[in-house]
Amino acid sequence: MTSSIFRKNLMALTGLFLCFFLVIHLVGNLQLLLPPEKAAVQFNIYSRILSGNILIKVISWVLFAAIILHSVYAVVLTIKNNKASGGKYAYDKRGGASTWQSRNMGLLGSVIFLFLVMHLKDYWYSYSFTQIPLDSEGNKDLFTIVVTSYKDIWYVALNIIAFIALGYHLIHGINSAFKSLGAYPKRLAKFLYFSGIALAVLLTVGFVFIPIFVHLNYHL
Numbered sequence: 001m002t003s004s005i006f007r008k009n010l011m012a013l014t015g016l017f018l019c020f021f022l023v024i025h026l027v028g029n030l031q032l033l034l035p036p037e038k039a040a041v042q043f044n045i046y047s048r049i050l051s052g053n054i055l056i057k058v059i060s061w062v063l064f065a066a067i068i069l070h071s072v073y074a075v076v077l078t079i080k081n082n083k084a085s086g087g088k089y090a091y092d093k094r095g096g097a098s099t100w101q102s103r104n105m106g107l108l109g110s111v112i113f114l115f116l117v118m119h120l121k122d123y124w125y126s127y128s129f130t131q132i133p134l135d136s137e138g139n140k141d142l143f144t145i146v147v148t149s150y151k152d153i154w155y156v157a158l159n160i161i162a163f164i165a166l167g168y169h170l171i172h173g174i175n176s177a178f179k180s181l182g183a184y185p186k187r188l189a190k191f192l193y194f195s196g197i198a199l200a201v202l203l204t205v206g207f208v209f210i211p212i213f214v215h216l217n218y219h220l
Helices: 002-033 036-052 054-084 090-097 105-129 142-149 153-180 186-217
Strands: none
Touching: 002 036, 002 054, 002 142, 002 153, 002 186, 036 054, 036 105, 036 142, 054 105, 105 142, 105 153, 153 186
């Protein structure tokens, strides 16, 4: 029982940490909505700061550890829940009493994880471990890599699918995390519930809008 509570609390803490990172990541990516010349300079400076600051580097390794822990424990909990319910989640048998996203967290998480692997390979790996051109300010030109990738409608479509999956994952995950940690007092239950939904929708809309905007407005 204690190990089960520990796993759920670890899932909650890593999930909330990743949610905090998503907010910061979205704020940084909003620079892509600036006029092209300004966006290029600002985005590349932002990328240089993230890659060159020792504190940010430490946080990034904590982030990778959180992603791995969150994913591994999600698989562990899924397997345990399947065994406990004879091959299916117990709430799968009462769809009317549970939400679609709560019954499909495994599927949603798998879509997000596969997209994350692709995302890290295309941007983080390219920026950190390959030679990429420099912009006029002498910064690595990640802006051009990002904008060029969003010229491909299929890449934009993959982003949309992944971030919609993320939105559904967050709608259930944020509230579940607070409940697992015992930070869900009755008097604030409705506020926390709707705040979680609002944050999930805000992140989803923001991350979906950016690649669509870039695809429609940038011509490199």
